Amino acid sequence: MNLEDVMTTHADRATAQELTLREVRTRAQRIQRHRRAGVTAGVAAAVAAVVLPISLLVGGNPRSAPPPPGPAKQTSLIDADAVQQDPLDMQIAQAKPGGVPPRPAWIQGQTLHRLDGSRVRLDQTYNELDVVNGETYLGVRSDLDPDSGASIVDEIGDDGQVASTRKVAGLVGQSVTMSADHSIAAWTTPEGDVQVWDRDGESTLTNTGPSRPPGNAVAVFGSETCDQTGSGCSVVVNPPSSMSGAPITYSTAEPDGTPVGHGFRYLHAVSPDGTLYSGIRKLGEPGGTSCSATWDLTKDNQDMELHNCTSSPFEFSPDSTHTAENSPQRDGEPASIEIRDARTADVSVKILAEGDSTTSVIDPVIWEDAENYLVTALHRGKWLLLRGDLQGRLEIVAGPIAPTGEPFSSPYVIAR
């Protein structure tokens, strides 16, 4: 006997009188009334933190009456099954405070929260933060040089002051990329250098020359050291623009570089295990696309396109199974971010702010581990630091705080 046959046999009996559009509309109106009632109750009864989820839970079933609120049970996480009206969405409005501090180092305003839990006042304001080998703190100040567009990478000393500084090519996207184990950082300079920082400090992996400047470093592979005495390291670097050139891999063994090939024009991200590449390919080439796509470059799958034109993955999870992606934000729509299955592009969860394209921001996603990630969001005019997971839970780690400084620039900076 086959289980499929058993199910099919019984399912075929499941004939029912089909619903009309009018009947569906009536049911939809009833659900909307329940939702509004639930929201109103939640706002009015500030002390009954559990009322809103329960009210919403009742939304769709006419047989159920709202159960009375239970004992006030403190929880910092949303039960996604209970409150999600749209199963794809995690509403920031529903997230509750109480999340533990971020696992990575992070900055709020000009306060650096180190990995050991200590805090130090910073001399500068940073847009990016990277910690090499758990001990060297690198902060990026973006868009400082109006001529070259170069940003600045500072080594931050124990006292929060700038210990050393250098330029990094000012480009769209992240300036510094980290190896999967956070032991090697890499970036490019306006002069065409591909720089790395490993256990031995800063060094130049290669120089492409000022006439052939690279774009941003998109991935670095290796561990502990780029030195030839070890296993070396390799850095995948984009062309300066998505309209010219192609990504190149520079390595300890091949400092002159090897084209990534496969018709790639530009890469958004490479998975930590080095198998999945997300980016754009040249039109006219095999697999050429006019929008972002993700390919599996393992030998077994031989350059298989997994999906295309869904959105633009910008960060893979540490286990390479998921991607974080900005979904297209149209006029009037609130900011959102999606976590997708890296291979199928199926949306696992979607985080939604309130407001529209001019008042809401969600960015970026920093993975704490294969299940949990941190995002910063401008929501209802205030900045929040949030933690989400793959089960659809969302909690507030810090905030809300009012915006200061550059418009739409988050006061929270999380280390990659």
Added chain:
Amino acid sequence: MPRERDDDFAAWMDARQPTLHRTAYLLAGDHHTAEDLVATTLAKVYLSWDKIERQGAVDAYARRILVNENNSLWRRAWRKREVTSSAVPDWIEHRDQPDEGSSAEVWQLLGTLPPRQRAVLVLRYYEQLSESEIAATLGVSLGTVKSQASRALATLRQRVPALELEMNR
């Protein structure tokens, strides 16, 4: 909702309603609950139609609502069982029990599985979804799908060894 949207939704609903009902029946185990699940699912899809149609994920969205609603029904039923009351229940669950020999036995055993395990089997062996798709539908990890399926099949095999149940995938 503008008329053209209603037309689009109605066309989708006409095409998918029988399938949704069959899946709902497999999840819930009885016709009355299945009808209610489908009605709620269609209403929620209707409310979110603009957004999910743009995402091209209408079927997946509907499937997930269906499963979530079924789980919610089960949770509410469970909560009811835990509350002592002198009140007479206002409705009694009706569960179909077709008489067709060994197939009926398997069908009845399916009804005894926890809802999530049952949902995994329905989505895998009836809807023919991949494990990743099931994970996305249920909102759980791939590992959870594998473990739930493994437990469910082990339970079925243990309870009906004489039926030599075949699960090829």
